[in-house]
Every structure is written in structure tokens, then in C-alpha cells.
Amino acid sequence: MAEQKLVTITIDGKxxxxxxxxxxxxxxxxxxxxxxxxxxxxxxxxxxxMCRMCLVEMGTPxxxxxxxxxxHDEDGNVKVRWMPKLQTACTQTVxxxxxxxxxxxxxxxxxxxxxxxLLTSHPLDCPVCDKGGECALQDLTMAHGPGKTRMxxxxxxxxxxxxxxxxxxxxxxxxxxxxxxxxxxxxxxVGDDVLAFHERGRTLRIITKSDPGFDTYFSGNxxxxxxxxxxxxxxxxxxxxxxxxxxxxxxxxxxxxGSNISLDMRLDxxxxxRAMIKRVMPRQNEWVNEIWISDKVRFGHHFTRAEERICAxxxxxxxxxxxxxxxxxxxxxxxxxxxxxxxxxxxxxSGASNEDLxxxxxxxxxxxxxxxxxxxxxxxxxxxxxxxxxxxxxxLGKLGKGDVVxxxxxxxxxxxxxxxxxxxxxxxxxxxxxxxxxxxxxxxxFASHTFRYEAGKAAHWLADLKKSAPEAAEAVKxxxxxxxxxxxEGLTLEGHAAxxxxxxxxxxxxxxxxxxxxxxxxxxxxxNGVGQYYLGYTPEQSVAMAAKPPKVLLVAxxxxxxxxxxxxxxxxxxxxxxxFSMLPDGITAKFAKVVLPIQSFAERDxxxxxxxxxxxxxxxxxxxxxxxxxxxQIANRLGEKxxxxxxxxxxxxxxxxxxxxxxxxxxMDYRALSKVEKQYPDVGGASDSYYYSGTACKNTxxxxxxxxxxxxxxxxxxxxxxxxxxxxxxxKGEFVIIPSTRxxxxxxxxxxxxxxxxxxxxxxxxxxxxxxxxxxxxxGDVVQISANGGSVRVxxxxxxxxxxxxxxxxxxxxDEPVPMAITVGQxxxx
Amino acid sequence: MNTLQxxxxxRIETTLAKYxxxxxxxxxLLYIAQEEYGWVSPEGIQDVAEVCDMDPTQVKSIAxxxxxxxxxxxxxxxxxxxxxxxxxLKGAEKFHHDLKEYLGVDEGGTSEDGMFTVEHVMCLAAxxxxxxxxxxxxxxxxxxxxxxKVLLDQWRAExxxxxxxx
Ligand code: SF4
Ligand code: FES
Ligand code: FES
Numbered sequence: 001m002a003e004q005k006l007v008t009i010t011i012d013g014k015x016x017x018x019x020x021x022x023x024x025x026x027x028x029x030x031x032x033x034x035x036x037x038x039x040x041x042x043x044x045x046x047x048x049x050m051c052r053m054c055l056v057e058m059g060t061p062x063x064x065x066x067x068x069x070x071x072h073d074e075d076g077n078v079k080v081r082w083m084p085k086l087q088t089a090c091t092q093t094v095x096x097x098x099x100x101x102x103x104x105x106x107x108x109x110x111x112x113x114x115x116x117x118l119l120t121s122h123p124l125d126c127p128v129c130d131k132g133g134e135c136a137l138q139d140l141t142m143a144h145g146p147g148k149t150r151m152x153x154x155x156x157x158x159x160x161x162x163x164x165x166x167x168x169x170x171x172x173x174x175x176x177x178x179x180x181x182x183x184x185x186x187x188x189x190v191g192d193d194v195l196a197f198h199e200r201g202r203t204l205r206i207i208t209k210s211d212p213g214f215d216t217y218f219s220g221n222x223x224x225x226x227x228x229x230x231x232x233x234x235x236x237x238x239x240x241x242x243x244x245x246x247x248x249x250x251x252x253x254x255x256x257x258g259s260n261i262s263l264d265m266r267l268d269x270x271x272x273x274r275a276m277i278k279r280v281m282p283r284q285n286e287w288v289n290e291i292w293i294s295d296k297v298r299f300g301h302h303f304t305r306a307e308e309r310i311c312a313x314x315x316x317x318x319x320x321x322x323x324x325x326x327x328x329x330x331x332x333x334x335x336x337x338x339x340x341x342x343x344x345x346x347x348x349x350s351g352a353s354n355e356d357l358x359x360x361x362x363x364x365x366x367x368x369x370x371x372x373x374x375x376x377x378x379x380x381x382x383x384x385x386x387x388x389x390x391x392x393x394x395x396l397g398k399l400g401k402g403d404v405v406x407x408x409x410x411x412x413x414x415x416x417x418x419x420x421x422x423x424x425x426x427x428x429x430x431x432x433x434x435x436x437x438x439x440x441x442x443x444x445x446f447a448s449h450t451f452r453y454e455a456g457k458a459a460h461w462l463a464d465l466k467k468s469a470p471e472a473a474e475a476v477k478x479x480x481x482x483x484x485x486x487x488x489e490g491l492t493l494e495g496h497a498a499x500x501x502x503x504x505x506x507x508x509x510x511x512x513x514x515x516x517x518x519x520x521x522x523x524x525x526x527x528n529g530v531g532q533y534y535l536g537y538t539p540e541q542s543v544a545m546a547a548k549p550p551k552v553l554l555v556a557x558x559x560x561x562x563x564x565x566x567x568x569x570x571x572x573x574x575x576x577x578x579x580f581s582m583l584p585d586g587i588t589a590k591f592a593k594v595v596l597p598i599q600s601f602a603e604r605d606x607x608x609x610x611x612x613x614x615x616x617x618x619x620x621x622x623x624x625x626x627x628x629x630x631x632x633q634i635a636n637r638l639g640e641k642x643x644x645x646x647x648x649x650x651x652x653x654x655x656x657x658x659x660x661x662x663x664x665x666x667x668m669d670y671r672a673l674s675k676v677e678k679q680y681p682d683v684g685g686a687s688d689s690y691y692y693s694g695t696a697c698k699n700t701x702x703x704x705x706x707x708x709x710x711x712x713x714x715x716x717x718x719x720x721x722x723x724x725x726x727x728x729x730x731x732k733g734e735f736v737i738i739p740s741t742r743x744x745x746x747x748x749x750x751x752x753x754x755x756x757x758x759x760x761x762x763x764x765x766x767x768x769x770x771x772x773x774x775x776x777x778x779x780g781d782v783v784q785i786s787a788n789g790g791s792v793r794v795x796x797x798x799x800x801x802x803x804x805x806x807x808x809x810x811x812x813x814x815d816e817p818v819p820m821a822i823t824v825g826q827x828x829x830x
Numbered sequence: 831m832n833t834l835q836x837x838x839x840x841r842i843e844t845t846l847a848k849y850x851x852x853x854x855x856x857x858x859l860l861y862i863a864q865e866e867y868g869w870v871s872p873e874g875i876q877d878v879a880e881v882c883d884m885d886p887t888q889v890k891s892i893a894x895x896x897x898x899x900x901x902x903x904x905x906x907x908x909x910x911x912x913x914x915x916x917x918x919l920k921g922a923e924k925f926h927h928d929l930k931e932y933l934g935v936d937e938g939g940t941s942e943d944g945m946f947t948v949e950h951v952m953c954l955a956a957x958x959x960x961x962x963x964x965x966x967x968x969x970x971x972x973x974x975x976x977x978x979k980v981l982l983d984q985w986r987a988e989x990x991x992x993x994x995x996x
Contacts, residue, residue: 196891209875209890 131229136691249701258610311626345550349558350526353606373542381500382533393516401430410487459498514711561586565790674702787825
């Protein structure tokens with residue numbers, strides 16, 4: 001980037017050098033430590049100048065009309081020509097020679113008056129308001145407002161206090177101060193303009209008349225940036241006062257974005273007087289999630305303290321699981337493992353932390369087995385991520401004009417919503433977003449070009465881009481920066497492998513590797529899909545185990561039976577299954593000989609490696625449920641029983657060992673991972689930031705460390721052969737089944753969210769209208785879909801979404817599993 | 831095809847043609863919706879949103895901002911009586927009061943037969959012709975209750991004739 005041009009502005013008599021073009025409110029904060037009060041201005045959105053809270057005096061130096069020289073007074077000071085009226089600072093960008101005054105009586109008066117005006121109709125219900133204690137209006141009134149009102153209104157304006165704007169957000173109309181932050185967030189940042197003002201003056205209200213209403217995946221963020229308590233979440237409403245809670249840094253446990261979050265904890269009667277998650281808030285990390293999180297992260301935390309949690313080790317006797325002590329359980333498992341003669345397999349889900357993966361691997365390796373399977377078996381190509389993944393220093397928030405993001409085979413909004421949010425904004429800044437998929441997805445709305453390929457043929461399409469989409473090929477070639485983002489929708493594992501290789505080749509051929517904002521990304525499922533690869537786990541190993549089942553199988557944090565109907569058949573062939581699980585699932589119910597209860601991310605320390613290879617720490621927030629233990633610790637204790645050495649005392653110690661043994665993690669320890677630096681915009685923490693940017697937390701837990709790729713380190717990376725896979729073909733009377741992802745689903749953990757479940761869709765499948773006509777199906781009909789030895793009943797949704805000859809079948813909406821990868825099957829009307 | 835598109839295809843087309851993009855036509859289209867439904871009903875909002883390819887929330891917001899869109903059902907005849915100062919000096923307040931009494935309605939209310947809605951409004955820019963009212967946006971000037979009763983009967987008769995015909 002070119003050296004930034006600096007200009008000189010004078011604020012309250014002192015000169016400052018600030019970057020040209022910066023917003024005046026930001027410049028004053030960042031460089032002059034002058035907190036100009038704002039309500040409507042938000043550093044992440046375009047200014048609108050609606051509230052008038054930011055009024056300042058503004059002027060320019062007086063110049064001699066003849067010589068154009070700056071005029072000085074007798075004392076030699078520059079004579080400033082002040083504008084007769086105050087100006088809104090938020091709508092000014094700094095320019096050279098600008099003079100600003102923020103401490104004069106005129107400015108103080110203006111602030112006082114704006115506040116007095118806002119308060120003429122604002123209810124004084126701070127004692128019962130969720131924002132009380134972190135409210136912009138409270139804070140600014142204390143700092144600049146009138147102590148008393150001069151108004152003689154017998155009545156304030158009364159409006160509705162409980163207006164649900166969707167299933168998750170509730171509006172208190174009287175508290176709204178009409179800053180339009182929520183409206184603009186939905187419009188500018190999310191791209192779903194479902195909120196608007198209605199009427200005017202004192203009766204002005206926020207409304208939504210859209211169908212569905214205010215239910216984007218990001219709605220919770222509006223409650224953070226609302227400067228008052230007008231918007232509240234159904235989850236936190238009246239739940240606690242801000243000052244009663246302790247913020248514990250943590251990481252989004254659901255997807256590859258690895259959003260930084262804060263778990264706001266309070267000792268609570270509802271949880272036996274123990275520390276309980278009262279709310280989940282975004283924690284600023286400008287590299288990862290800025291100050292936003294998806295509603296799944298915000299509202300999906302209830303599983304950490306759910307009654308359903310397994311709270312003690314269980315041992316199967318005569319077909320029934322009985323609670324036993326840890327000693328007995330571990331002795332049994334150790335016995336089973338020793339007797340297996342090394343015929344041991346391990347499958348770990350993508351929600352397990354790096355420490356867990358490492359510790360479990362030690363146990364299995366120690367017994368002479370190398371069978372480390374990653375679950376689920378959808379995404380692969382970790383080695384390509386390690387070669388040409390997005391370069392160190394990549395920041396999706398910095399993409400703009402001249403840059404290209406190519407998204408292939410992903411329904412990104414459903415898979416990694418925060419990436420979708422940030423790429424949408426890159427598009428707004430001028431980046432070309434190219435979306436290719438077999439069907440229409442939400443991202444099409446924010447794309448510069450969209451392409452369709454035949455279901456299953458993503459790699460075919462990309463490998464031959466010049467022919468299949470010359471326009472895209474041209475854009476990619478001339479891109480200043482290029483990121484290729486792959487998903488695995490409608491692909492087999494081989495299909496995704498081929499797609500990853502094709503993407504890597506394209507990046508290498510066009511020279512878009514080893515630099516920030518260039519490289520490969522993939523929507524690996526779970527919080528630690530990429531970590532699995534770095535610690536030696538691959539989905540191919542899981543596939544190999546299915547083909548040749550081991551004698552003893554350890555399954556950790558992987559709800560395998562809910563993921564694919566074909567799993568049950570091969571699990572049957574395993575002699576002994578040991579399960580490490582948080583919640584009861586198909587494996588604990590029918591298969592496991594021993595069930596070892598593990599802790600959730602909230603109960604323990606650990607690290608996840610996100611999709612951009614950023615290793616990030618999460619901290620212990622909640623006490624353990626029952627006798628559950630962190631997965632790594634169980635593995636360590638097991639190792640101890642097997643004579644593999646003493647158990648580590650902390651997750652930090654496990655990370656030390658990883659750093660010493662796995663080159664990718666070299667030099668990483670918990671201290672390095674918890675480093676923070678100053679970030680812009682400057683949010684949270686001090687109370688003055690509430691009004692500036694909302695209640696997102698300052699980052700105290702660490703910004704994480706990115707694992708460099710081979711290309712980053714200057715190693716030569718070579719294109720490889722793309723092994724185009726065979727694509728499932730539907731025979732007569734058959735359909736191609738394209739499994740898809742839904743953010744809100746009925747996966748075991750998410751199902752337990754007490755607030756989101758009304759929003760999880762009734763199981764459905766999209767069917768092409770031509771096919772539907774042939775089968776006599778109309779929208780809403782129940783259809784039976786059978787494939788891979790399983791069958792489910794779902795409602796038909798007849799639309800143009802599914803390509804002819806195929807059905808798009810969302811995973812994890814039904815109780816029974818649907819196929820994990822593209823396949824063929826039968827569809828019939830019930 | 832929604833109701834508006836079916837019934838007013840030509841007018842929608844000429845309206846859209848007047849603007850650089852569909853979105854700009856929203857206000858003109860809202861008048862058509864108001865004409866069709868008698869007020870800017872939820873169906874009307876939906877219809878207009880579809881025609882201009884906008885989110886219904888945004889259409890509703892516009893309808894809410896301007897007072898000449900009615901967001902409540904109205905009688906067939908929407909009588910807006912000016913009671914601003916110049917008119918008031920010429921007896922408009924009394925006229926407004928008498929009219930309501932005659933029709934048996936409160937301010938903003940609709941007569942039992944669903945024919946007339948009476949509302950007081952700000953200056954209609956015809957102060958010299960007071961007392962006056964606007965009925966469905968047409969001015970009727972120099973009124974008194976005698977003249978008014980004639981008009982009311984006339985309007986009622988028109989509607990009845992129409993109803994009988996169909
Ligand atoms: S609800 Fe909150 S964010 Fe939205 S306009 Fe009102 S005060 Fe602003
Ligand atoms: S007008 Fe500047 S912050 Fe609202
Ligand atoms: S005051 Fe009544 S028309 Fe002007």
C-alpha cells in the first residue's frame with residue numbers, strides 16, 4: 001500500500017498530523033484523544049449526520065485576498081475564519097488546515113441541547129433497561145447533558161414497549177432515539193434491508209414488514225450497536241446487569257471463521273449459583289470477525305449447561321450403560337486398548353481443540369497405530385492449505401477494487417456466515433465476487449458474476465476455467481489479489497480434493513500465492529477442521545477405516561451416525577467402540593462400550609485453528625458439568641494408564657509439547673497466542689467506547705497467531721495433477737441427491753439452543769419444478785428420499801433452486817441422517 | 831401477477847416509464863394502490879413492493895412518512911376539512927364540527943355505512959374559498975352545511991346507482 005498522506009488539523013488549539021481522508025470523529029479519537037460524542041455515527045458504517053450529537057466548531061485560516069497568504073493576528077497566531085454555525089463532525093473528512101473547536105460554550109450548549117431534546121420523550125426506565133450501565137445515552141447525558149429538564153410535558157410520548165422484530169430481537173419503541181444504526185447495519189453490512197423507519201416525529205418507529213421478518217443470521221449485532229436499550233435479544237433480555245458479569249475471552253465453536261467472542265458470565269440462581277453464560281458478545285478482532293458475530297454463535301451456547309449433558313463415565317453392562325468412576329472407566333478402556341494389538345482406529349470431530357487432537361493422537365500412536373481419521377468426511381486438501389492457503393497477513397476486510405474472490409461449491413452464508421458478511425462488504429468496496437455453484441445460493445445476490453455447472457462438476461469447471469468461464473478466467477488472471485474459496489457442496493470427498501487441487505493450481509499459475517490477501521480458503525466444517533490436518537488427521541483415514549474397520553475404534557466428539565446413513569453398517573463390524581462425548585448420540589446409545597464425558601469449549605482452555613490458519617485461544621468460563629473432563633486430559637490420563645508418561649497439568653503444557661513437535665506450531669505458546677495490539681476502530685473497554693461503536697468487547701484474550709504457508713516461507717510450490725472424479729449419475733427413476741448445509745439445524749449441540757429452535761426449518765428438500773410436475777409433487781407435499789441405505793421424509797419445496805434431475809437435501813434437519821456427499825437415490829411422494 | 835398488476839397494467843407501465851428506475855416510481859404506485867384498496871393496505875404494500883422490486887419494509891416506510899397515504903381503511907369518500915387559522919376565521923371549525931355531528935362520526939372516523947371519513951387537515955392552499963374540504967383529493971369550496979348535505983346525498987346516490995347496476 002502506498003504511504004498514507006498526512007494532513008495537519010488543529011483541534012482545540014493543538015496541531016495533529018492525521019491521515020488524509022479520515023473521518024473527523026475517528027481522527028479526533030485516534031490521534032488527538034478527543035472523544036467527540038456521537039449517536040448515529042458508527043465507525044463501520046457510512047455517516048448520515050442524523051442525530052446532531054457530534055456538533056463542533058469548524059473553521060479555516062483566513063487568507064489575504066491579494067496575496068493568498070495566511071493572515072496572522074498581532075500575537076502571531078493564525079486568524080481562523082470560523083463557520084457561523086456548528087458542523088456535524090461525523091460528516092466531515094479531515095483536510096489540511098482544518099480548525100476544530102470542541103470545548104467552547106457553543107459546542108457544550110449544542111451537546112446539552114441535543115441531549116435535552118432526546119430526553120424529552122425517552123423513558124427513564126434505566127433501572128430495568130438491559131443497556132443500563134453500558135448505554136450511550138446514559139453516559140453522554142452524564143458527561144454533557146442537562147441535570148434537569150425544562151420541558152413541561154405532562155406526558156412523554158408513549159409507544160409499544162414489546163415489539164418482536166423477529167424471533168430473536170425485541171424492540172422497545174419508546175427507547176429508540178432514531179439513529180438508524182440498526183437500519184443501516186441491515187442495509188449496508190448485511191445487505192438485507194428489512195428494517196426501516198415508519199411515520200415521523202415523535203411517533204417514528206422501527207418496523208419490519210418483510211417476510212420473513214428481521215431474521216438474518218446477524219440480527220444480534222444490532223443490539224450491540226444500538227446506542228440505547230431499544231433493541232434486546234430474547235436470550236439476554238432482563239437476564240443480568242452489565243456490571244454483574246465477567247467477560248471471558250473465547251472462540252466461536254461452530255465454524256471455520258473462528259470469530260472472537262466473549263462469554264459474559266454471572267453466578268446465577270438458574271444454574272445452582274454457579275457461573276453461567278448470560279450472553280455471548282463479539283470480541284474485536286479486525287482480522288477475523290471485526291466486531292460482528294453470527295446469531296448462531298450468539299444464541300447457540302445453551303448446550304454448555306444443558307441437562308442432557310453426559311455427566312459421568314458410563315460403562316456398558318448387559319447392554320445397559322451404567323455410571324462408573326473415572327478409574328474404572330479408564331482402566332477398562334486401557335485394558336481394551338492393550339488387548340487390541342495395535343488394531344486401533346481413532347476418529348475425531350472437527351470441534352475438538354488442537355490440544356485434544358494432539359493428546360489423543362499420542363495415545364493411539366503409542367499403541368502402534370497411525371489411523372487418525374478426521375470427521376466429517378466432507379472437506380479435504382489440508383496439505384494444499386498448508387502450501388498455498390491465504391497468505392499471512394490476509395484480511396478480508398481489506399479487499400477492494402481490483403481484487404477477486406472466487407467462491408466455488410459453497411453456500412457460504414449457511415456455512416461460514418461471517419465470511420459471507422465480510423466478502424459482501426469487499427464486494428461493496430469494489431472487489432469482484434465470482435460465485436459458481438450447481439444451484440442458486442444467497443451469495444449470488446452479492447456477486448459480480450455467477451456461474452452454474454453440472455452437479456458434482458465443480459473441479460471440472462474450475463480446472464478448465466478458460467473454456468467453462470472465459471470471463472472468470474480473465475478476471476482471475478488480472479486480479480490484483482485473488483482468494484479462491486471452496487466448499488464441498490454437491491461433491492464427494494474426491495470431488496473436493498480435485499476442486500482444491502484445481503484451485504491451488506490456478507492460484508499458483510496466476511501468481512496469487514504467498515502474499516497477503518491471496519490464496520486458498522475452504523469452508524472446513526467445525527471450529528478446528530484445519531487444525532485436524534495440521535495434527536495429522538485426514539478424512540481419507542476415516543474412509544479407509546470404513547473400508548477396513550479396526551478392532552477398537554475411539555470416537556471423539558463426532559456424531560457419526562447423525563452425519564451419514566451408511567456409517568451404521570461399518571460401525572457394526574467394529575468389535576469395541578469407545579466414545580468421548582458431551583451429549584448422548586447414536587454411538588453412545590447403541591455402540592459404545594465405554595462413554596467418557598468431555599467438557600465443552602466453555603468449561604476449559606484450548607485453541608482452535610481457524611480456516612485462515614489462525615491459532616486462537618479460548619479460556620475457561622464455566623465450571624465443569626458433573627465429572628466431565630477436557631478431552632486432552634482424558635487422553636493424557638489414559639496415556640498414563642498405558643505407561644506412556646505422566647499426564648500434563650494444563651492445556652498450556654500440551655500446547656508446549658505441540659509447539660516442540662509439530663513444525664507448523666513452532667514458537668507458539670499460550671503467551672504468544674494471547675498477545676493483543678491496538679486495533680482500529682478502538683472499541684469496548686472504557687465506557688467512552690459504548691457510544692462510539694457499541695458494546696462489542698475489546699480484545700483481551702489474544703489475536704492469535706497465523707501458521708505460515710509454504711508459499712509464505714518462500715518455498716516453491718508446484719501445481720499438481722487434478723484427478724477429476726467420477727460424478728454420480730442418476731439412472732432411470734433416480735435423482736442426484738445434493739446434500740446442503742443449513743446454519744440453523746438439529747445437530748445435537750445446536751438443537752439445545754433454547755432460543756433459536758423455532759427458527760430451525762421443518763425438514764425440506766428442494767425439487768426442480770419440472771421434476772415435481774412429473775412426479776405430481778407440489779410444494780408442501782411430504783416426500784420420501786432414500787439413498788445410501790437410509791431414508792427420510794421431508795417436505796417438498798418446489799422452486800428453481802434445484803437443477804433438473806436432482807434434489808437439494810439439507811443435512812441435519814431430519815432426525816435420521818441424510819447422505820453426507822453427493823449421491824443418487826429415489827424420490828417418491830408419500 | 832398481483833391484483834395491481836392485473837387491474838392497472840397500463841397505468842403501471844406508463845408510471846414506470848416516467849422514472850429512471852423502478853424504485854423511483856414507488857410513490858406514484860402507492861397512489862394507485864390506495865385507489866384500488868381505499869387505503870394503503872398490506873396487500874397494496876406487497877403489490878407495490880413486487881412491482882418496484884423493493885423490500886415491503888421500505889415501501890411501508892415511505893407510505894408511513896407521507897400523510898397523503900392513508901394507512902387505515904377509509905370510507906369511499908375521504909373528506910378532509912381544513913381548520914387552519916384563515917379557514918377557522920371563516921367558520922371552518924364549526925363546519926367541521928357540524929359535519930361530524932351530521933354523519934355521526936368522531937374525528938378521523940368513518941360513517942356507519944362505510945361511505946364517509948372525516949378528518950381535519952392543515953392548510954389546503956385555498957384559504958380564500960373557506961370553508962372548504964377535499965374529497966378524494968378534489969376541492970369543494972365555499973361550503974356550508976346546506977350545500978354539504980346536497981353533496982353528500984349526491985355522492986351516496988352515485989354509489990348506490992353503481993351498486994345496483996352491478
Ligand atoms: S432501535 Fe436503536 S439502533 Fe435502531 S434506530 Fe433506534 S436507537 Fe438506533
Ligand atoms: S450527526 Fe454526527 S453522530 Fe449523529
Ligand atoms: S388555512 Fe384553510 S386552506 Fe389555507
